[in-house]
Amino acid sequence: MPTRSEITYFGAGPALLPTDVLEKAAEALVDYQGTGLGIAEHSHRSALAANIINEAKADLANYLDIPDDYEVLFMQAGGSGEFSATVYNLVGAWVTRKQQEALKQVGDDEAKVAELLQKQVATELKLDYLVTGSWSLKAYQEACRLLGSEHVNLATDARTINDKKFGKIPEESTWKLSKDAAMVYYCDNETVDGVEFPKFPDVLAPRADGSGPIVVADMSSNILSRRIPVKNYHVIFFGAQKNLGSTGVTVAIVKKNLLPPVCPQPSPTLLRKLGLPIGPIVLSYETIAKNNSLYNTLSIFDVYIAGQVLKKLLATYSDKVDGQQAVSNKKAEIIYGALESRPDVFKLVTEKPFRSRMNICFRVVKTNDMDVDEKNFLELAKGQGLEGLKGHRSVGGIRASNYNSIPLEGAQKLAEFILTFAGH
Numbered sequence: 259m260p261t262r263s264e265i266t267y268f269g270a271g272p273a274l275l276p277t278d279v280l281e282k283a284a285e286a287l288v289d290y291q292g293t294g295l296g297i298a299e300h301s302h303r304s305a306l307a308a309n310i311i312n313e314a315k316a317d318l319a320n321y322l323d324i325p326d327d328y329e330v331l332f333m334q335a336g337g338s339g340e341f342s343a344t345v346y347n348l349v350g351a352w353v354t355r356k357q358q359e360a361l362k363q364v365g366d367d368e369a370k371v372a373e374l375l376q377k378q379v380a381t382e383l384k385l386d387y388l389v390t391g392s393w394s395l396k397a398y399q400e401a402c403r404l405l406g407s408e409h410v411n412l413a414t415d416a417r418t419i420n421d422k423k424f425g426k427i428p429e430e431s432t433w434k435l436s437k438d439a440a441m442v443y444y445c446d447n448e449t450v451d452g453v454e455f456p457k458f459p460d461v462l463a464p465r466a467d468g469s470g471p472i473v474v475a476d477m478s479s480n481i482l483s484r485r486i487p488v489k490n491y492h493v494i495f496f497g498a499q500k501n502l503g504s505t506g507v508t509v510a511i512v513k514k515n516l517l518p519p520v521c522p523q524p525s526p527t528l529l530r531k532l533g534l535p536i537g538p539i540v541l542s543y544e545t546i547a548k549n550n551s552l553y554n555t556l557s558i559f560d561v562y563i564a565g566q567v568l569k570k571l572l573a574t575y576s577d578k579v580d581g582q583q584a585v586s587n588k589k590a591e592i593i594y595g596a597l598e599s600r601p602d603v604f605k606l607v608t609e610k611p612f613r614s615r616m617n618i619c620f621r622v623v624k625t626n627d628m629d630v631d632e633k634n635f636l637e638l639a640k641g642q643g644l645e646g647l648k649g650h651r652s653v654g655g656i657r658a659s660n661y662n663s664i665p666l667e668g669a670q671k672l673a674e675f676i677l678t679f680a681g682h
């Protein structure tokens with residue numbers, strides 16, 4: 259049986275966590291700070307739980323330079339829960355904005371306001387989706403399920419320019435963005451398909467006066483690995499189980515102008531009148547923010563692990579996320595470099611400018627039987643302690659997930675294995 263130190267785990271999520279964080283968490287699970295009780299036993303409403311939440315929030319804000327006009331929320335329904343949460347909350351915010359405008363236009367007459375809003379919902383309510391991989395596709399499908407596809411605009415579908423497969427991002431000039439969309443949604447890094455936006459899209463940038471598209475991004479699999487212009491977004495969400503911590507918490511970074519007092523969610527009565535869906539209370543950003551992430555029982559143990567990972571990142575990199583970004587880029591370069599040096603054996607799935615630094619997807623063609631070659635690759639890799647390299651079941655192939663906890667030596671070891679496997 260291999261020991262932990264003999265394995266480099268390239269799984270896509272849940273992913274490797276730093277060993278010292280796990281050792282400390284294991285102690286905390288039995289006895290947290292000499293209290294005689296474990297961290298998963300203490301009340302989530304205790305002062306120590308509040309400290310853990312507040313420190314994790316502050317450390318995340320520090321590491322990513324999140325401006326003061328954003329709220330950090332710990333939520334619980336995973337990335338998939340956020341596919342729904344973003345729809346409910348952003349549609350609600352759109353209705354509130356239109357309601358505020360209608361009040362100015364027709365005065366305080368409830369029936370007239372509702373009538374005007376009904377017309378606007380029918381003719382103007384649109385959510386824009388940039389579909390560049392399996393996860394943004396799922397988010398798009400969820401929006402269609404909740405709202406009806408007449409309200410969901412597929413602003414771009416990357417498969418249309420790549421032989422019906424994901425692997426490229428269409429030119430921004432071809433995106434069909436709606437006027438005044440309730441949100442423009444995209445997934446910054448597609449875990450399954452290995453596609454990452456090289457930078458924030460120019461066409462979505464805010465104007466000089468701060469106005470512009472309402473941008474929402476899923477950063478589940480590349481958060482904490484590069485600097486992001488937080489101020490360009492209204493919502494950034496991510497599951498913890500790749501770069502942040504253990505499965506069980508999902509973070510939403512929400513711009514405060516989506517929350518009360520600026521933008522309270524519409525009443526359920528109004529939403530019912532408008533025929534719009536009413537979200538579960540546990541997915542309401544407003545409710546979670548009002549309760550400092552403790553509307554209902556939260557796994558403080560998972561927040562604690564996330565907090566410890568952040569403390570380790572802050573202690574390792576004096577320049578915070580920039581330091582990690584340099585290391586992440588270097589590790590990706592090492593692995594891609596090895597693969598690119600043997601195009602006769604390895605076929606990279608993603609076009610170069612859009613290659614994910616986090617999920618490196620490729621096929622192995624050494625003989626004329628790819629299945630056998632890939633099985634062989636995985637088996638030999640495992641023999642070297644290189645695990646978790648199997649591609650997602652929906653697409654097959656090989657995928658090396660290069661998250662923050664993979665050390666530089668781990669990337670080097672994989673690169674050496676790649677070259678040895680290719681042979682002469």
Ligand SMILES: O=C(O)C(=O)[C@H](O)COP(=O)(O)O
Pocket residue numbers: 271335336337338339393448449450478479497
């Ligand atoms: O984006 C990914 O990669 C993911 O793994 C999803 O965020 C996972 O979603 P959930 O399983 O947490 O719903």
Ligand SMILES: N[C@@H](CCC(=O)O)C(=O)O
Pocket residue numbers: 270271272449450650
């Ligand atoms: N996040 C993982 C697992 C997703 C799943 O299969 O549910 C992946 O993209 O590979």
